[in-house]
Amino acid sequence: MAKLYHVPLSPFCRKVRLVLAEKKIEVELAEERYWEQDPDFLRRNPAAKVPVLKMDGRTMAESAAICEYIEETNPEPPLLPRKPEARYEVRRIVGWFDDKFHHEVTSKLLYERVNKKVMKTGFPDSGNVKAGAKAIKYHLDYMAWLLDHRRWLAGDTMTLADFAAAAHLSSLDYISDVDWNRQEAVKDWYAKIKSRPAFRAILADQVPGFPPPAHYADLDF
Template sequence: MNRLYHFPLSPFSRKVRLSLAEKRIEVELIEERYWEQDNDFLRRNPAGQIPVLRLGNKLMSESAAICEYLEEVQPSPPLMPRDADGRFEVRRLVGWFDDKFHVECTQKLLGERVFRKVMGTGYPDSTNVKAGSKAMRFHLDYMAHLLEKRRWLAGNELSLADFAAAAQLSCLDYISDVDWNRSEVVKDWYAKIKSRPAFRSLLADQVSGFRPPSHYANLDF
């Protein structure tokens, strides 16, 4: 049995879930409260991080490494370009969203509004929330800049870069922290990716104590 140990509002888990679903690799989803540092989970990944993918007899961690592994063992449909320049651009943008966007936006907004309550670490820090909202405007403008010249973020074909970005944004959309009116081209991009069959399980996610807005699962938002 293939299994993915994940948390519903983990963008890194979501990126792997999107890759698995796009490649039609079926997995059982096991929700993991990774911050509790359960001994069984630490045996799967001593780093104590999610996602962790059990694929056959293999246990794999680190979302970027997992996604590239999936690309190598299941190359169709492709999520990486064939040419070196194209692969570089995808990896650059995956790094942008996994690192810069996550630190500047997701950690500050989702971390304060959701994970502080879920983990029992206190109340939201308004300074972080304001900083995250300000950074979000910059990132949405950067995405608009890319999408004005390309059909998808890294080029004219859907790629892992789009899934990395959508994974982060979908978590923030769950708590209504994305201003979709800021850019029509970004909103259109998200509508396209949100309509893909691979996205369906994300739209069904529920986190106890937090109800998503009505537009979250609406394909015509």
């Protein structure tokens, strides 16, 4: 069985978990306090980052590379289109969320509100929190614009792009930092994706000291 070293609210870990679940690949989850830089974990990934996936006799790091490895070795159901231009668009949107959205929103809200307390590195920076709360509005509007032109974020079928976005938004939704009433199209998209069987384990996550809001696991909000 595959084994994933993860942190429950990490969007990068959640993205990998969603892909594994969608492909119906059984995986053992091992929560890893990577910031403590345990020597055993550093041997698995000297970068001291999660996720780390042990699968097929390999130990793999970096969520984007892991997801594409899973896709290539387990092509059904497909999460990347066949045509190069369509694959480009999926990768572009994955990059958008894992780079731009992560830098402007996730790191400003989730990391300030949760990670600092868990890692015992201080109190939330109110300036960062305000900046993240402002930036997420722009990103939700951009998602709504995309969904005005297509059924899913990268095209007419669900792809890795949707899982990347949902991984970030679900982590933020756990701490009530997503205004689902801002864009109805985004709310409908998220309701559709979080009702998938692949989402069940994520919606069951519980982080000590941080109870989720009542709507978090409600498929109908």
